[in-house]
Amino acid sequence: MLGKLKSLWPKFRYVLSLILLAWLFQRVHWAEIVPKRPGMMRLLVLAAAIGVAAVLLSVLRWQRVLVALGKPTRLSTLARYYFAALFVSNFVPSTVGGDVVRVSWLRRRSGLGDAVASVVVERLTGWIVLPFITLCGLLANPQLLRLGSSSRLVVATAMITLLALVVVVGLATIVEPKSLEIRGGIFGVVDATRYGILRLTTNPKGVIEVLSVSFAYQLTMVISALAVADALGLGLPLTVMLAFVPAVAILQVVPLTIGGLGLREGAFVLFLHPLGVSTSQAVALGLLIYLINVIVSLIGVPAFAMGADDRSVSFSSE
Numbered sequence: 001m002l003g004k005l006k007s008l009w010p011k012f013r014y015v016l017s018l019i020l021l022a023w024l025f026q027r028v029h030w031a032e033i034v035p036k037r038p039g040m041m042r043l044l045v046l047a048a049a050i051g052v053a054a055v056l057l058s059v060l061r062w063q064r065v066l067v068a069l070g071k072p073t074r075l076s077t078l079a080r081y082y083f084a085a086l087f088v089s090n091f092v093p094s095t096v097g098g099d100v101v102r103v104s105w106l107r108r109r110s111g112l113g114d115a116v117a118s119v120v121v122e123r124l125t126g127w128i129v130l131p132f133i134t135l136c137g138l139l140a141n142p143q144l145l146r147l148g149s150s151s152r153l154v155v156a157t158a159m160i161t162l163l164a165l166v167v168v169v170g171l172a173t174i175v176e177p178k179s180l181e182i183r184g185g186i187f188g189v190v191d192a193t194r195y196g197i198l199r200l201t202t203n204p205k206g207v208i209e210v211l212s213v214s215f216a217y218q219l220t221m222v223i224s225a226l227a228v229a230d231a232l233g234l235g236l237p238l239t240v241m242l243a244f245v246p247a248v249a250i251l252q253v254v255p256l257t258i259g260g261l262g263l264r265e266g267a268f269v270l271f272l273h274p275l276g277v278s279t280s281q282a283v284a285l286g287l288l289i290y291l292i293n294v295i296v297s298l299i300g301v302p303a304f305a306m307g308a309d310d311r312s313v314s315f316s317s318e
Contacts, residue, residue: 057217068206087300113273121196125214130246131158137242147274153196268302
């Protein structure tokens with residue numbers, strides 16, 4: 001039964017993405033979805049360039065995690081793995097995600113345990129940084145706390161994320177440090193999370209480095225989204241993007257749709273409508289941010305074609 005549900009889940013996500021997008025598109029005025037503005041293309045190219053810089057910062061974050069775990073790896077190698085994984089996530093019709101590809105390619109260099117731990121912890125640092133950026137944006141612009149349901153949802157998203165992190169870190173640190181043994185499936189991810197957190201808690205300098213790079217990465221993503229908003233002529237201040245873009249990033253990774261399609265656009269509609277942004281403009285913002293991410297991931301085509309010596313994509317131990 002569980003196997004059948006697991007096989008049906010990707011289909012459900014595709015269907016839900018289409019349903020959400022269809023519902024949103026019914027409320028879109030297509031004349032507004034791609035406005036013709038002077039300098040629009042230059043701003044979109046700038047957003048894509050900033051997006052590439054953000055990916056490179058994410059690669060650096062991954063490398064600092066590996067250094068903190070005692071498994072230093074060359075940036076050029078990690079960049080090849082990371083861009084290949086982005087391409088897989090966006091273009092390869094498979095249930096294998098980009099993070100699994102990163103693990104399978106890195107494992108031959110660092111071992112399976114450290115490979116899984118590095119990817120899990122690298123992702124986890126984003127969940128630490130995103131709610132803090134949202135709360136800083138709200139504090140910098142208190143008017144954003146007076147937007148009714150939009151404000152409540154943003155604050156709830158940030159606080160629930162922080163609470164979940166406290167629980168995860170707390171559960172990890174109360175367990176006696178042991179060598180990591182991957183048990184397979186979700187248990188392997190749990191083991192890796194515990195192992196990575198335990199290793200990082202003994203390396204304060206490494207934690208500071210990882211979180212600093214993570215802040216730089218997420219702020220760069222906010223700036224890229226701001227360039228897209230400017231290209232659409234939304235005229236939104238930086239504080240609005242600081243408050244809402246990280247909250248959207250948190251919501252869009254909820255594994256209900258493919259690539260966050262529908263969730264991301266719907267969140268922008270809800271958050272930005274009280275600020276005078278139309279449904280059409282909010283949907284365009286979400287879709288263009290997604291499109292830029294897809295375009296940036298094309299850089300990973302050569303890396304994916306080159307492959308790695310070990311292209312297995314299994315979490316099971318050797």
